[in-house]
Amino acid sequence: xxxxxxxxxxxxxxxxxxTVLLLALPLVLEIDRILQLTLVFAFxxxxxxxxxxxxxxxxxxxxxxxxxxxxGYAYAxxxxxxxxxxxxxxxxxxxxxxxxxxxxxxxxYARLSKIFVAxxxxxxxxxxxxxxxxxxxxxxxxxxxRLGGYNGIPAVPPINxxxxxxxxxxxxxxxxxxxxxxxxxxxxxxxxxxxxxGKILVGMRENxxxxxxxxxxxxxxxxxxxxxxxxVAGFGGVVFTNWNAFIDPxxxxxxxxxxxxxxxxxxxxxxxxxxxxGTFILSTLSLELGVQKAxxxxxxxxxxxxxxxxxxxxxxxxxxxxxLEGRRTAGGDSSEGATGARG
Amino acid sequence: xKARPEPVAxxxxxxxxRTESLSKHFGGVRAVESVTFSxxxxxxxxxxxxxxxxxxxxxxxxxxxxxxxxxxxYFRGRDVTSIATHEMARLGVGIxxxxxxxFDGLTVQENLMLAASAGQRGREVGRTVEEVVExxxxxxxxxxxxxxxxxxxxxxxxxxxxxxxxxxxxxxDEPTAGMTHAEVEHTAELIRELNKSAALIVxxxxxQFIRSIATHVTVFxxxxxxxxxxxxxxxxxxxxxxxYLGKGAFAK
Amino acid sequence: MVIAxxxxxxxxxxxxxISLGLAIIFGMMRVMNFAHGELLMLGAYSVQLAHSNGLxxxxxxxxxxxxxxxxxGIVMERLVVRHLYGRMMDTLLATWGISLFITGLITxxxxxxxxxxxxxxxxxxxxxxxxxxxxxxxxGVTVALFAAIYFILRRTRIGMIARATMDNPSQVAALxxxxxxxxxxxxxxxxxxxxxxxxxxxxxxxxxxxxxxxYIGKAFITVICxxxxxxxxxxxxxxxxxxxxxxxxxxxxxxxxxxxLLIGALLMLRLLPExxxxxxxxxxx
Numbered sequence: 001x002x003x004x005x006x007x008x009x010x011x012x013x014x015x016x017x018x019t020v021l022l023l024a025l026p027l028v029l030e031i032d033r034i035l036q037l038t039l040v041f042a043f044x045x046x047x048x049x050x051x052x053x054x055x056x057x058x059x060x061x062x063x064x065x066x067x068x069x070x071x072g073y074a075y076a077x078x079x080x081x082x083x084x085x086x087x088x089x090x091x092x093x094x095x096x097x098x099x100x101x102x103x104x105x106x107x108x109y110a111r112l113s114k115i116f117v118a119x120x121x122x123x124x125x126x127x128x129x130x131x132x133x134x135x136x137x138x139x140x141x142x143x144x145x146r147l148g149g150y151n152g153i154p155a156v157p158p159i160n161x162x163x164x165x166x167x168x169x170x171x172x173x174x175x176x177x178x179x180x181x182x183x184x185x186x187x188x189x190x191x192x193x194x195x196x197x198g199k200i201l202v203g204m205r206e207n208x209x210x211x212x213x214x215x216x217x218x219x220x221x222x223x224x225x226x227x228x229x230x231x232v233a234g235f236g237g238v239v240f241t242n243w244n245a246f247i248d249p250x251x252x253x254x255x256x257x258x259x260x261x262x263x264x265x266x267x268x269x270x271x272x273x274x275x276x277x278g279t280f281i282l283s284t285l286s287l288e289l290g291v292q293k294a295x296x297x298x299x300x301x302x303x304x305x306x307x308x309x310x311x312x313x314x315x316x317x318x319x320x321x322x323x324l325e326g327r328r329t330a331g332g333d334s335s336e337g338a339t340g341a342r343g
Numbered sequence: 344x345k346a347r348p349e350p351v352a353x354x355x356x357x358x359x360x361r362t363e364s365l366s367k368h369f370g371g372v373r374a375v376e377s378v379t380f381s382x383x384x385x386x387x388x389x390x391x392x393x394x395x396x397x398x399x400x401x402x403x404x405x406x407x408x409x410x411x412x413x414x415x416x417y418f419r420g421r422d423v424t425s426i427a428t429h430e431m432a433r434l435g436v437g438i439x440x441x442x443x444x445x446f447d448g449l450t451v452q453e454n455l456m457l458a459a460s461a462g463q464r465g466r467e468v469g470r471t472v473e474e475v476v477e478x479x480x481x482x483x484x485x486x487x488x489x490x491x492x493x494x495x496x497x498x499x500x501x502x503x504x505x506x507x508x509x510x511x512x513x514x515x516d517e518p519t520a521g522m523t524h525a526e527v528e529h530t531a532e533l534i535r536e537l538n539k540s541a542a543l544i545v546x547x548x549x550x551q552f553i554r555s556i557a558t559h560v561t562v563f564x565x566x567x568x569x570x571x572x573x574x575x576x577x578x579x580x581x582x583x584x585x586x587y588l589g590k591g592a593f594a595k
Numbered sequence: 596m597v598i599a600x601x602x603x604x605x606x607x608x609x610x611x612x613i614s615l616g617l618a619i620i621f622g623m624m625r626v627m628n629f630a631h632g633e634l635l636m637l638g639a640y641s642v643q644l645a646h647s648n649g650l651x652x653x654x655x656x657x658x659x660x661x662x663x664x665x666x667x668g669i670v671m672e673r674l675v676v677r678h679l680y681g682r683m684m685d686t687l688l689a690t691w692g693i694s695l696f697i698t699g700l701i702t703x704x705x706x707x708x709x710x711x712x713x714x715x716x717x718x719x720x721x722x723x724x725x726x727x728x729x730x731x732x733x734x735g736v737t738v739a740l741f742a743a744i745y746f747i748l749r750r751t752r753i754g755m756i757a758r759a760t761m762d763n764p765s766q767v768a769a770l771x772x773x774x775x776x777x778x779x780x781x782x783x784x785x786x787x788x789x790x791x792x793x794x795x796x797x798x799x800x801x802x803x804x805x806x807x808x809x810y811i812g813k814a815f816i817t818v819i820c821x822x823x824x825x826x827x828x829x830x831x832x833x834x835x836x837x838x839x840x841x842x843x844x845x846x847x848x849x850x851x852x853x854x855x856l857l858i859g860a861l862l863m864l865r866l867l868p869e870x871x872x873x874x875x876x877x878x879x880x
Contacts, residue, residue, distance in 0.1 A: 060684060106861040110868045115627050115683050119815045120860070122629075126812035127853045134850040196460055203457045206446040213406060213444070214461040214508050215432035254808045258695060265688070299699025306692030309685055310678060 007194065011187060022179040026172045034175050036287060039243050041178035044279045045185050045236030047263045051275035052189050053229035054264060056198065058205030059222060060114060063103075063121035064233045064260050066128050067096040069251035071234025072241035073132075073147075076156040081143035086162040092238035093231050100230030101223070108222045122257075129252035152248025159242055169242070178239050182276075185232055189272055192228070201225050255298060259283070262305050268315030277317065357420035359384045359512060359542050360405070365414035367400050374400040376566035377414070382512070387538045389553045389574070390546045392563030393587055398546045399441055401563070402514050406438050407431045418512075433462065437510030441517050441546075443497040447490040451481055451500055454489060458507040475507045479533070494521040502530070506537065513537060515545045519552055531555045550578060562586075598726070599845060605730045607837030608737040609796065613810050614817040614829050615740060616789030621818055622825035623761050623781050625683060626676060629691035631814060632807020633698060634786050638664050638793025639802045640701065643712050652715055656794045664790020665783045672782040680778070694807070701804040714798040729798065736795055740788065745826055748880055757781055812853065813840075816860045822870020826880045831871045836860070 005013065026034055050064045075092035079085050103124065107117055136149025145153060159177060160168040169177060192198050200221050203211050211218050241247045250256055259282070260275075267278025282301070289297045312319055360382040367375040375397045382388055390398050403409040405416065407428040416424045418434055446454050455475060459468040476482060481503060489497060498521060505513055515534070519527045527549070534543060534556050547553050553560065553574060560577040562570040564586045570577060577583055617631045628634075638660040645655035671693060679686045716728040748754035757777055760767045764774035793810075800806060817836055821828030836856050843855035867873050 060687075103861070106865050110865045112864060112868060115687060116819050116864075118684075118687055119627065119819055120864075123812040123815055123857060123860070126808060127857050130809075130812075131850055131854055199453070199457060199460065202449070203446055206448050207444060209408075210444045210446065210504075211457075212428040213432055213438055213440075214458055214504070215429050216461060217427075217429045254805070255695075255698075258691075261688075261691075296699035296703040298695045299703060302692045302695030302697070302699055304692075306675060306689050306696065309689040309692060310675065313685065 018183050038175045038178045040283050041182045042236050042240040043283050044182050044276045046260050047275040047279040049229040049232035050260045050264045051272050053225050055269040057201040057225035060118045061121045063124050065257035066125040067230040067233035068237040070096040071237030072247040075238040075241050076153045076247050077142040077145040079157040080145040083165050085159040089238055093234045096234030097231040100227045104223045104226040108219045125252055125257050129249050132249040154246055156241055156245045262301055266308050268317035271317045274315055274317030361417040363415040366412050367404050367409055368412050373566045385542050387543045389557040389560045396563035397566040398563050435511035437505040437508050438514040439501050439505050443501045445489050445501050450486050450488055452485045455507045458504040461508050475503055479503050495526050511541050513541050513543045603841045606841045607834050608734040610817055610837045611833035612737045612792045614814045616785040617814050618818045618825050618829040620785035627687045629687055630694035632811035633694045634664050634789035635793030635810050636807040638790030639797035642794035642797050643710050643802045660794030661787035661791040665787030668783040668786025672779045698804055709801045709803045711801050712798045820860050820870050822872030824872040824875050828872040
């Protein structure tokens with residue numbers, strides 16, 4: 001159905017449908033559902049950052065939750081110090097971006113293998129968790145903001161109208177902000193994947209050596225992809241910190257950094273819609289299970305994840321898509337690739 | 344075609360490619376040993392030698408996949424011994440590897456677009472791809488994903504990728520392996536045509552094929568250059584037959 | 596000075612101990628076992644449960660823990676890892692799913708709380724300061740394990756077969772040995788060593804379902820910076836990072852100990868992407 005629409009047409013349709021939905025939902029849903037959805041939107045931005053760097057650039061990064069957390073902390077510290085959210089949002093994106101650039105330089109210019117990149121990003125996350133947890137002493141201050149160790153930073157000022165700190169977002173406004181942020185990030189990533197840069201990332205995922213033999217500096221492009229993904233994750237962290245006016249080191253915890261990986265893997269690698277779907281299904285499941293406690297959430301997620309790696313490694317969306325395409329086109333080639341490359 | 348003029352050695356300008364005592368060792372194995380090799384602008388050279396003679400290793404040194412243990416590589420007079428793979432490619436060295444190295448999950452068109460966008464920008468990218476599609480008659484497979492093509496077709500697409508990136512030196516490692524007879528003839532034709540705008544080094548085993556494309560042949564044996572002569576002389580040299588296929592099996 | 600030396604030696608030994616099982620599984624089989632931390636944790640639970648049910652502490656530690664965790668290793672290899680050989684990234688992901696699963700299972704069974712084991716052996720005086728004798732046991736156990744693995748890999752028929760299988764499975768199959776068994780056994784040995792390490796360290800750390808996370812960062816850094824040579828690489832990396840960690844902890848403060856570890860690892864990998872093993876000759880162990 002959507003195949004007949006051009007790319008801008010598809011995106012316009014998506015924007016129209018999402019806008020109507022986002023505006024209508026607070027009218028029909030209870031406030032706790034709205035809050036829950038806001039959280040899921042923030043998580044979806046995190047999932048998109050991993051979907052981009054892993055699914056398209058082929059870099060398995062364990063560190064997306066860490067950049068998400070750094071973004072949250074940077075937002076919190078800046079907002080507390082300046083009292084206005086606008087520079088805080090910028091800081092929430094910029095600080096993880098710079099951190100990723102520095103960290104990524106060492107990792108990618110050393111040409112570490114995929115496995116080692118996975119390991120070292122995991123280690124980075126673990127060490128951040130431990131370090132942030134140990135900042136309870138009052139000498140760990142950023143300006144007026146106390147890092148607070150495992151207790152985190154409470155009472156973070158919410159997003160406000162630029163320059164007017166007294167006009168700040170309530171739950172409904174925050175829902176809109178989170179929803180439209182997710183939409184914007186999705187559109188931005190979709191667009192970037194159609195540019196030369198996006199094509200190069202996919203080429204690198206498919207065959208890194210060939211890209212080098214063609215003259216592409218793969219170290220640089222990997223670093224760029226990593227940095228872009230960190231910026232997106234950091235932005236997700238800004239939205240997340242706003243959700244509860246709070247950030248603490250649990251975002252660096254193993255159990256938390258695990259989640260985006262599961263969402264992306266199960267939704268489908270190499271797509272952007274799949275990871276969002278995965279986030280909606282699984283984070284809702286986690287939130288519901290978290291309440292009733294009969295079944296441990298790690299046990300369930302671990303089992304589901306291992307099952308997918310062994311038996312459905314492509315994830316939900318690509319599996320469905322392949323099934324549909326297999327039925328539709330028995331002989332001819334799919335039109336997907338050819339149209340995708342032309343635009 | 345046989346009356347191709349010999350490449351003129353111009354003492355004023357440096358050769359396109361030159362290696363000096365190039366060596367690559369793996370532990371105790373001397374895969375490439377002290378190879379001094381020279382290729383002029385616009386030249387077409389065939390590289391032959393039995394399996395394990397060091398031809399592919401030599402190619403990997405030239406594309407900087409391997410770092411040589413000793414020796415120097417010069418490209419247009421510039422010392423390129425210690426630059427990276429992508430920098431070598433940007434200088435204009437393209438390679439078709441022995442096992443097709445292509446973008447398996449992408450379509451033929453996407454493969455070519457990527458290759459073109461390596462060194463070209465804007466409109467030029469699309470134009471180059473169209474040219475190559477026309478030249479290599481790829482219209483029918485344009486939308487097909489590479490992992491759904493036959494081995495011979497993949498070889499052919501890899502050639503197309505190399506052509507699309509417009510190199511000035513093309514290295515071909517066994518371009519006809521796994522191709523049908525018709526495809527081999529097609530490849531020979533293409534190589535002759537490519538040679539109008541680029542220099543080539545072709546590793547091959549098919550003597551018929553070598554005879555149809557090259558005037559000069561370099562013979563590798565145990566990592567060293569064994570012989571460098573005109574194609575006719577090399578193909579009738581008894582010693583080459585001995586090292587290559589065992590006694591008597593060669594000269595036919 | 597003596598005390599600082601002992602502390603450094605102790606950190607180095609602990610690092611080498613928690614990394615050994617991981618290094619064997621990665622070095623021999625090219626499997627990055629993300630459930631490594633949970634194998635250590637299961638070792639700790641084994642000794643705690645066996646001992647609190649009346650079994651002798653040393654038997655619990657040196658027999659029950661490695662046997663049980665070795666068995667877990669066999670199950671893991673047979674059920675999951677086996678199907679993914681050659682696909683390094685998928686193995687990493689699958690073992691990581693297992694890691695979550697085991698953490699969840701233990702949390703559900705035993706609750707999310709710390710259990711303790713009293714430290715055996717007591718303490719003695721050295722240079723006027725009391726030191727726990729148990730710390731010396733850890734150093735001793737680590738040295739003994741490294742020596743034993745070296746001996747087995749270099750000098751015994753089983754070790755030869757194991758190394759040959761990793762090089763060329765079909766050749767070993769031609770000799771009448773089933774490579775599948777060798778893989779299972781190697782994985783089991785790696786797991787058993789991890790279980791033993793977790794058990795030996797349990798009296799110092801306490802026992803908790805999520806304790807694996809505290810170990811794996813250090814263990815992974817040690818193994819990837821160690822590189823190709825399983826024993827020499829791991830030992831050198833443990834020595835380097837143990838020293839960095841301990842010196843930073845003493846000189847600055849404990850919060851920066853592990854941060855220094857990460858920075859050290861990044862700098863080292865930038866200079867030696869193949870790890871410390873590239874300083875040794877090829878085929879070293």
